[in-house]
Amino acid sequence: MRIVRYTPAAGGPASYGLLEGDGEEAVVVALDGLPYEAVRPTGERTPLAEVTLLAPVEPSKVLAFGRNYAEHARELGNEVPEIPVVFAKFSTSVVGPGAEVGYPALTSNLHFEGELAVVIGRRCTRVSPEQVAEVVIGYTVANDLTMRDLQRAEKQWTRAKAFDGSCPLGPWVETEVDPSALGLRTTVNGEVRQDGTTADMLHDVAACVSFVSQAMTLLPGDVVLTGTPAGVGAIQVGDEVAVSIDGIGTLVTRIVAG
Ligand code: ZN
16 A cells, blocks of 8 residues: 545645555545554545645654664764664654755755655554564655754754754655665756665664664654665755655655755
C-alpha cells in the first residue's frame, strides 16, 4: 500500500488515503481516520491530480541518525562514531512533497541530505532489533536539510537541523518495501549528487529503531531518519532537490528566498 495525506486541491480538511494506480489513472481512496490500527477505506475516490499531497505522517517527533554511512562521515572530515549520533527534528520541521522551503537567514551553507525515513505504526518502547518489523508501518523519503555552518559552530545540532521546513517528507508511506538494499539518488536541478544504497548503512533500520526506543516511547506516525550517503553539498535559492529511493518514490523540494 501507498499511504498518503492530502487535502482537496481546492482546499479543505486533510485526510489520509491510499494511492492506487499510476500516472493519469492514479486515484486517492479516502480513509476513515488514521491508518495505523486499521486501514478503513471510505469508498470516496479522487483523482490524484485533484488533490494536494501533504507530508504523509504527523510525527510527535523525528529522530535522526548522524554519520550512519562511513563515506559520508569521511567526506565531512568526521570519524565514524562509536556510539550512534542521534538528533531530533520537530513537528514544525516537517513539510510535504513539493514544498517550498525558505533559505534560512541564519546560514550561508544550507545542505541537502537524502535519507530513508522509517515510519512507526505502533506505540512501542524498548523494542529489540528482532521486533522492529512489527512496529514499522512503512517507509518514506526524507531530506535532512542542514545549516552546515551552524552545525559546526554550535555544540548541539538542534538549530542547525530542526529549523522550520528542515524535514521534507514524502511523497507517501510505502508499506511493502524491504529497506535493506534500496538505491538512493539525490539530484539538484537534475544533476545527480548522491547515488548510494541503504545497504551501506552502518546501523540498519532494525538497529536504529531499537536504539532510539531504548530511551523513549515511539508513537504511531513517529519517524526515524537513517542517515545520508556520501555526496551532500550546498544548495541555493532557486534550486530544486529531488531525493529518489527505489521502491518508494521521489521527494521534490524547492528552495526559495527565506
Ligand atoms: Zn542526515
